[in-house]
Amino acid sequence: MSDSSAMAILLPSTSALLSHKVSHVCISPRVANTQVRKNIAKRVFENGNTRRHLVMTKAQTSLEAVTAESIDDQNDFGVVNLHHVGILCENLERSLDFYQNILGLKINEARPHDKLPYRGAWLWVGSEMIHLMELPNPDPYTGRPEHGGRDRHTCIAIRDVLKLKAILDKAGIPYTLSRSGRPAIFTRDPDTNALEFTQIDSP
Incomplete structure (x- = not known):
């Protein structure tokens, strides 16, 4: 053949x-x-x-x-997609202020809050979620890489990096841009958890 x-x-x-x-x-x-x-x-x-x-x-x-x-x-056990990412926080209200009021994420009220032995919240990220968990964080708060891309991080796909950059500038939240030159921005939440926001084309 x-x-x-x-x-x-x-x-x-x-x-x-x-x-x-x-x-x-x-x-x-x-x-x-x-x-x-x-x-x-x-x-x-x-x-x-x-x-x-x-x-x-x-x-x-x-x-x-x-x-x-x-x-x-x-x-092949049937991977479908990423369901959620768990993020540790010291103070739930402080983290919710960042994720809701700065990033604009909405709470998934359907997820249970009272069946776990710690406080938390589920936030929608497209069709997937972030689970904020008020638990002790084993990671150090200091000495982390300046650029979140060199640290453990959660990556969220967005439509407009420049618009998010303006939001972070207005809130006085530090960030770094992608070292490769692609449209992506890295920042940290109040507990120094690294977040990447990468720009994708509209469907």
Whole structure:
């Protein structure tokens, strides 16, 4: 089988790629026309709505690696998306003032507040959430990197970095910009938890 024939078997049509959101592309090495290759093609045909599009390449990696990493789906336990990020805070009201009044996040009132042995709040971030938890923070408050990108951080996708920059300037909250030059801004909440806001294009 020629390389072009293999690509035709394994890749969906252009219209199919445009009509489905592709979550990732899995690059698999080119292998001989063996049962392994037939199994890959069979999986592509049987899973018409799959988000994995296998691409045959000339990468010279071992067949064992291909079997373990690319075509063995026994470890696929069904990741859907990020549900929430837990952030520790010393004072819930102080943190809510920052996340609600500065960042404009809304509380998810449907989440329980009285079933946990500590105070907290759930804040909407798009369709996911931040869970503020009033608990002791094991991280030091001082000696942290100036740039939040070099620290543990939570990244939130936004539409307009310049607008957020103006909000932070008005509130007197320090920040740093992305060192790579991309539209992203880093700041810290009242408990020095690092936050990144990266600008994405409108859909």
